[in-house]
Structures are given as structure tokens and as C-alpha cells.
Amino acid sequence: MTHHTAAELRRRLVEQLVADDVLHDPDVRRAAETVPREVFLGSAVYRPSSPPGVTVWTPVRHDDTPNDEWLSLTYQNKTWVTQVDGVLAEDADGPVTGGSPTSSSTLPGVVLWMLEQAGLARGRRVLVIGTGTGLSTAYACGVAGEECVTSVETDARAAERARKALGEAGYAPTLVTADGLAGCSDHAPYDIVIAFCSMRHIPYGLLQQVVPGGTFLVTLSGWGGAHGLVRLTVEDGDTAQGRFLPGYTSFMMARPHDHPPHGPVELLPGRERPSRIDPALLDDWTGRFVAQLAAPSAERLGAGAEQVLLDVATGSQARVRTADNGAGWTVSRRGPLDLWSSVEDAVTTWQSHGSPHVSEFSLTITPGAQRVWLGELGGSSWALPV
Ligand SMILES: C[S@@+](CC[C@H](N)C(=O)[O-])C[C@H]1O[C@@H](n2cnc3c(N)ncnc32)[C@H](O)[C@@H]1O
The missing domain is CATH 3.40.50.150 (Vaccinia Virus protein VP39)
Incomplete structure (x- = not known):
């Protein structure tokens, strides 16, 4: 050797x-x-x-x-x-089962x-x-x-x-x-x-510490488990804009931005209807990113052909899986928020643009709002949970 x-x-x-x-x-x-x-x-x-x-x-x-x-x-x-x-x-005594880095x-x-x-x-x-x-x-x-x-x-x-x-x-x-x-x-x-570490939105106080013309490089993430690395140019303290970068960069979330802790989740029966989109699209890097933009308060559980979205604040659930007859998919919805309709709308919009990678998106920050745009500014956009 x-x-x-x-x-x-x-x-x-x-x-x-x-x-x-x-x-x-x-x-x-x-x-x-x-x-x-x-x-x-x-x-x-x-x-x-x-x-x-x-x-x-x-x-x-x-x-x-x-x-x-x-x-x-x-x-x-x-x-x-x-x-x-x-x-x-x-400091570990032995293997740790099931924890998070x-x-x-x-x-x-x-x-x-x-x-x-x-x-x-x-x-x-x-x-x-x-x-x-x-x-x-x-x-x-x-x-x-x-x-x-x-x-x-x-x-x-x-x-x-x-x-x-x-x-x-x-x-x-x-x-x-x-x-x-x-x-x-x-x-x-x-x-x-x-x-x-990644963030759900950009804290204004942090942005104000960057010189005009300076650069802020951060991975935007959320409770849906999606990530996009964005490079912002700061215009002045409360205003910035920039594009998401190519690639597949992810980081553990800044601790105060992580989802609230909760116990085991009980999936309860809800109102059923056919889903307009294949839930497996949420396994795609950008499909998941788009879903997270559309339902920013939802935590994503499950994967592949069975996706579960859970809104921690309201208890709203959406459970999406292959239909019993194997043709298409069924969503079972419960609670006040219609999480899956928002996801379906956003994913359909993304598909109508040709399902581009996250690097075709941009982020603008103004004193009143933080928005992620698909394609040109002024087109489709989603507000971040500030
Ligand atoms: C992926 S590690 C960074 C590793 C680093 N790039 C290196 O190569 O050593 C992320 C770090 O961010 C820290 N972190 C999480 N939330 C934070 C926060 N709000 N402020 C500062 N650090 C934070 C975590 O404790 C963790 O050590």
C-alpha cells in the first residue's frame, strides 16, 4: 500500500x-x-x-x-x-440511531x-x-x-x-x-x-450589515426539505436581489428557522379527490423547491409515491398517494389549509415553463416583502414566510 x-x-x-x-x-x-x-x-x-x-x-x-x-x-x-x-x-458513547446532524x-x-x-x-x-x-x-x-x-x-x-x-x-x-x-x-x-447554514428567509438586520454592492450568499431552505443557493447583491440595507445558482447545494438549517418540534404524527382520514400532479414530483430537486414555495408553513413527511404535508400551526394535512385502482393519484385533505391545491397550482406553473432547474429562479428583497420569481421579474412569484 x-x-x-x-x-x-x-x-x-x-x-x-x-x-x-x-x-x-x-x-x-x-x-x-x-x-x-x-x-x-x-x-x-x-x-x-x-x-x-x-x-x-x-x-x-x-x-x-x-x-x-x-x-x-x-x-x-x-x-x-x-x-x-x-x-x-x-463525546459519543456509541452509535446514535435516528438523530439529525x-x-x-x-x-x-x-x-x-x-x-x-x-x-x-x-x-x-x-x-x-x-x-x-x-x-x-x-x-x-x-x-x-x-x-x-x-x-x-x-x-x-x-x-x-x-x-x-x-x-x-x-x-x-x-x-x-x-x-x-x-x-x-x-x-x-x-x-x-x-x-x-440555510435560512427560510433573509433577516433584514443581517442584510443591513452588508455594504451597498456587497454580496450575500446563502442557501434558502424550508420545512419542505428543499434548498436553493442564492447569490444576492445588496442595494441598500433593506433591498437586495439575485439569482439562484446552478447545482445542488444544501445545508442544515439555521437553528431558529427550523420547524417547531412535534411528537409522532397521526395521519387522519380526510376529504379525498384526485390529484392533478404526481406526488413523486416532490422528489425532484426543483419540484420540491416549488412545492415548498407554495406551502411554506408545511413540513414534508413521506417520499416518493406517498407524500404527506403537515401544517404545524393549524394541523392541516395533505396525504397524496397512488390511487387505489392504480390510475393517477389521490389526495386526502384535512384541516383549514388546502396545502395540496397551492402545491398543484405552483407545480403546474413550473411545468408550463418547462420544469427548469432552481437556477432559473431569482429572489428580490424589499422592505415589505421577500419574493422568489420564476423566470423574469414580474412573472410568477411566491412570497417567503418573513
Ligand atoms: C454545516 S455546518 C458548517 C460547517 C462549516 N462549513 C465547516 O466546514 O466546518 C453548519 C453550522 O451552522 C451552525 N448554525 C446553525 N444555526 C446557526 C445560527 N443561527 N447561527 C450560527 N451558526 C449556526 C451549526 O451549529 C453548524 O455548526
């Missing part, structure tokens, strides 16, 4: 990202060749496995793993989850591509939201200079771990433990804000 050093593995990863047309900027490339990801993975990560119906997160410890294997895992272009349901992998080291290819898309360059002041392991913050320091980087993390344990890793790797950005949805006014204004 050939043994590769961390520097060799980093160079290989960079070559792969250049060949894949992900990495172009020489300064971003230099940061990728320099930042030691092994320091940010720390002493343990979680490896997911999926027996039917559930994900099991098993801690993998550096101490129990041959160093070659650990380094090769480190330099895969892959996200490694470091915290599940608030428990860091290094709450912190991770994002795959380097996506982080580096996002830094390029945001136009990060030496001397540009950047706010990073969602420090996580500190890896993306280290790349940002490498590109912009550590004196230009402020990074905010809401989780105290993750923040402490990232602070240690950044110090060990030799970077000294400004680190803040707080809710990043409020930004960090002490160090504002910023030329660029990059969020590594």
Missing part, C-alpha cells in the same frame, strides 16, 4: 476539483492546498449507515483508525458530520466553490455564518486574510472545538459564539456574507 502525506492528498484533491471545473481562482486554490483539514476533523467524526427506515451514526475515532485510513477519509471530497443532536462525535465539516469542493461564487478576495471583509468545525473559516482566512474574517457559530461546544482547531492550524479570525441570524454588528459592515 502506498502511503501519502496530508500535503499530497490535499494536492490530489485540488487537482480533482480543478479537473471537475469547481476550482479556478489561484488564491482559493492556494488556500485549498494549505489548510490542513485533518486538524478540523479533530479526534472523531460520525459515519452514517442506513438500515431500512433509519440512519445510524457511528463515531469513528482517529485513535482507533490507522493514520493512512484517517488521512484518506479526511481528504475525500465529502461532508463529515461531527455532531448529531448536539452530541459531538468525540447538527454540525459538520462541509465537503471542501462546495466550500471552495462558494468562496469563488461570493467573489472572496484578499482584503474583502467577510462574515461567515455557521463556523462548524472551522474549516470554511480557515479557507476564508487563507483567501481574504484572517484580519478580514469574522465567523459566528451558535453552538457553544462546536464553537469551542472550532476555536481550538483554528488556533492549532495557525489562523486567528474573529470568532463569535452567537446566533448568526443577527449577524455581528460589532465588526460590520461586510463586503460579503456567506452562510453555511
